[in-house]
Structure formats: structure tokens, C-alpha cells
Amino acid sequence: MKTLLILFGGMSSEHEVSCKSAASLIPYIDRTLFDVLVVGITKFGNWYLTDASPDEIVNKNWEKLSTNKSCFLSPNRAMNGLQVIDNNKIVEIPIDVIFPVMHGQLCEDGAIQGLFELCGIPYVGSDICASACSMDKSVTKRIVENTGILQAKYIIVTKEEFDNDAESVFLNIEEKFGSQNPVFVKPASAGSSVGISKAHNRKELCEAFEKALKVCKKILVEETVIGREVEIAVIGNKEPIASCVGEVFAANEFYDFDAKYENDQSRTEIPANIPTGISNKLRNAAISVYQSLGCEGGARVDFFLSPDKEVVFNEINTLPGFTQISMYPKLFEASGIDYSNLITMLCDYAVERGVKM
Incomplete structure (x- = not known):
């Protein structure tokens, strides 16, 4: 059995979304395969090993629990795993794989991935370079230009x-x-x-x-690109696979933060009502973008489908949301991979890739 460390929260503007993602994901981890440790990172950068319930994670009460223990990951590989401060002593807990259920700056831009690499612990998601390039939209666009896929x-x-x-x-x-x-x-x-x-x-x-x-x-x-907003989930390392295509119908003028997470008038259609040939074209484009950026583990790739059926790349997200309404798990569920198996697969791909020595 592997020890899985779930990291959530963080210092980014997407802290609350991360908490929702973690609260959704934790109950679906296969406990016959993983011993689970949960660490929350506050907006101020404090790390706590916590036994908070999903509800406590969502409503922010997790930060106030008296059972929380300060902890950290050390880049010193002689300190193997999670270092927990307990009664003024450091207790070391070996970790087999890390799942950073985190979004935004310092969380999916290569920053925390660099820490994982220094620690020598496998982790879910893309490596430092792919994470940084995918997070910076201007760099992403320059790389994707080489694929020949249309962009705005x-x-x-x-x-x-x-x-x-x-x-x-x-x-x-x-x-x-x-x-x-x-x-x-x-x-x-x-x-x-x-x-x-x-x-x-x-x-x-x-x-x-x-x-x-x-x-x-x-x-x-x-x-501004006129077209349908569609998304594809991708998973894998050397031979990634793409989910079915989902379509987003934003409640607002465009799919902004409010439309994604706050406005319940936004809706999705999975699978999208798109001809098979166009759907396959979108799925192949998603894999092409994923590979061009050097992504591994998983990512969600977003496109526009123009009225004349042209595929136009929009953006990529290397640590997509895992809330109950998030597209990434919903897309794979519609493609035959349920929530629990998806988590296991992402962890397995992390262990398969390992870390740089």
C-alpha cells in the first residue's frame, strides 16, 4: 500500500477552489490502495497536517482545528517525506506520491513542482518546465504555434x-x-x-x-473568437489518451471565474453534440497541444469550435479543478473512467514517471 499525500489550499487567488476540489476528491480515494495524509496550506503559507472533514475543508474551519500539526517538505533528501512537528519534535513520515490538488500561482506554475523534485517524491501532474510553460499563456501560445493548430x-x-x-x-x-x-x-x-x-x-x-x-x-x-466553447480532458505520460468532448454554456458573457464557480446558470453538455469526425479532430488536437508542451499526468485542454467547424486552441490547465462540477472528472466519467479510478490512474502515472535524480 502506498502513502498518498494530498496537498490543498495554497497562497493563490484560487485557494477556495482548491479547498472545494480537495473536499470533493478525498472521499473517492481508494483506501485499499492508499494510506492518505492530508495537508492544507493557508493563504499565508502555513502548512498543517490535518484530519479535517471535507465539510470543514470547504467552510475553512480546518484551519482552526486543535489537532492540526505544523509540517513541511524538506528539499534535503536525507529527510525523506513529510516532516511533522509534534510536541516540539520532528516526526518523519515517508511519502510515496503527492497529489497537489492546487490551482493558480505558486501551485501549478512550476513553483511547488520544483519543491517536489528537490524532495525526490513523485507527484501528480506535469513537471516544472511543462507546468511553467502551460501556466504562462504567452509562452503556451508560442509553443502551440509550432503544432499548426489555429489560435486567436x-x-x-x-x-x-x-x-x-x-x-x-x-x-x-x-x-x-x-x-x-x-x-x-x-x-x-x-x-x-x-x-x-x-x-x-x-x-x-x-x-x-x-x-x-x-x-x-x-x-x-x-x-474575440466566435464559436462554441469546448473542453477535452487528457491523461497519461508517453501515450496520453483524450476524453470525450464537453461543451460549456456560460451564464455570463464569457466563461469567467464567476461563471465557472459561482453562477449556477452556467451549464455543460457531456458529451457535446458534435459530429464524430469533428470530435476526433478536437481530441487529437488536445493530445497534440498536451505533448507539444511536454505535459504528463493529466490536463484539460480548451478550444473554440467556429461556425465553419475550425478548431481554435484557447488554453490548457495542468491541474484542473476536481470539484463536483469540474469538467475534468466529469469528462472522464462520461468516457468510462469513474472518479475513484481517475485518482488512482493519476497517482500511478506519477509513480511511473518518478522524479529527476
């Missing part, structure tokens, strides 16, 4: 460029996309549509930049 037209703007000459930035955007056409303004490195705005005019563009720059110092400006 875009430009990249840094905070320094905007602060030095915002007028030139706006003129460049209007020249690139047309002054009457709406554009999306996105932080380059943020997940779950955090900080994203759709701007229809100069005033909204100013507001969008102000919002996005609070999240990231590099901004991606994209043309």
Missing part, C-alpha cells in the same frame, strides 16, 4: 510598456484588432479566468488593464 490573434504587453506609454499600447491594440472589435485582456499567468475582461472600447480597455495588472505583470490581449 494576440499581442503581449508588459506592465513596463503599459506604464511607460499606455497610449501607444492602446493604438497598437486598435491597429491589430480594429477599434470597433471587442478583445479579451488576460493576465498571462493566472488560472480559472481570474482577472480576465472583455473590452469593447477604450474606456473598458483601460479598466481591463487595471484589473489584469493587479494579477500579473504580463498581459495577453486576444481577438
Whole structure:
């Protein structure tokens, strides 16, 4: 039996989503295969080994439990596993695999993956490089360009460029996309549509930049793509497989954070009502994007399907949500892999890959 460490929370803006994901996932772990340890990371970066229930994790009461124990992972490989501080002594618990049920900055951008590599403990999800490249939308786009898969037209703007000459930035955007056409303004490195705005005019563009720059110092400006929003889940290492295609119907003007997690008027259709040939094209494109970025473990790949059936890449998420309404587990459930088996498969792929020595 393997010892599985579940990590949740973190210091990102997606802390609450991570808690929901962990609360959903923990009850479905196969306890005949895994001994489970659960560690929560507060927004301030404090690590606690906790025996909190899923309800306590969701409602934030887990942080107040008197049974919590401070803990840490050490990059010193002589300290093997989770280091738990108990009665002023450090107790070492060996760990076989880590499942970071975490989203956003410092959680899926290569930062915590670097810690896992230094510790020498296998972990679910992509490695440092693939995580970092997939988290930064501007880098992702440059890599995916080599696949030949269509993408929205875009430009990249840094905070320094905007602060030095915002007028030139706006003129460049209007020249690139047309002054009457709406554009999306996105932080380059943020997940779950955090900080994203759709701007229809100069005033909204100013507001969008102000919002996005609070999240990231590099901004991606994209043309608006007219089409159906579809998502595919991918799992595996050297020979990944793709789920069926799911379609998103956002309650808001676009699929922002509120539409994903707060607005119950958003809905999904799994599998999507798409012809088999187009569905296969989307699934193959998802695997192509996944492999081009060097992803392993699993990821969700998002596309637009234009009215004339063109496949347009949108973005990739290397640690997708695992809540009850999250697309990643729902897509695989519709493809014949239930929640519990999906968790086991992700852990098995982590152990198969191992870590760099």
C-alpha cells in the first residue's frame, strides 16, 4: 500500500477552489490502495497536517482545528517525506506520491513542482518546465504555434510598456484588432479566468488593464473568437489518451471565474453534440497541444469550435479543478473512467514517471 499525500489550499487567488476540489476528491480515494495524509496550506503559507472533514475543508474551519500539526517538505533528501512537528519534535513520515490538488500561482506554475523534485517524491501532474510553460499563456501560445493548430490573434504587453506609454499600447491594440472589435485582456499567468475582461472600447480597455495588472505583470490581449466553447480532458505520460468532448454554456458573457464557480446558470453538455469526425479532430488536437508542451499526468485542454467547424486552441490547465462540477472528472466519467479510478490512474502515472535524480 502506498502513502498518498494530498496537498490543498495554497497562497493563490484560487485557494477556495482548491479547498472545494480537495473536499470533493478525498472521499473517492481508494483506501485499499492508499494510506492518505492530508495537508492544507493557508493563504499565508502555513502548512498543517490535518484530519479535517471535507465539510470543514470547504467552510475553512480546518484551519482552526486543535489537532492540526505544523509540517513541511524538506528539499534535503536525507529527510525523506513529510516532516511533522509534534510536541516540539520532528516526526518523519515517508511519502510515496503527492497529489497537489492546487490551482493558480505558486501551485501549478512550476513553483511547488520544483519543491517536489528537490524532495525526490513523485507527484501528480506535469513537471516544472511543462507546468511553467502551460501556466504562462504567452509562452503556451508560442509553443502551440509550432503544432499548426489555429489560435486567436494576440499581442503581449508588459506592465513596463503599459506604464511607460499606455497610449501607444492602446493604438497598437486598435491597429491589430480594429477599434470597433471587442478583445479579451488576460493576465498571462493566472488560472480559472481570474482577472480576465472583455473590452469593447477604450474606456473598458483601460479598466481591463487595471484589473489584469493587479494579477500579473504580463498581459495577453486576444481577438474575440466566435464559436462554441469546448473542453477535452487528457491523461497519461508517453501515450496520453483524450476524453470525450464537453461543451460549456456560460451564464455570463464569457466563461469567467464567476461563471465557472459561482453562477449556477452556467451549464455543460457531456458529451457535446458534435459530429464524430469533428470530435476526433478536437481530441487529437488536445493530445497534440498536451505533448507539444511536454505535459504528463493529466490536463484539460480548451478550444473554440467556429461556425465553419475550425478548431481554435484557447488554453490548457495542468491541474484542473476536481470539484463536483469540474469538467475534468466529469469528462472522464462520461468516457468510462469513474472518479475513484481517475485518482488512482493519476497517482500511478506519477509513480511511473518518478522524479529527476
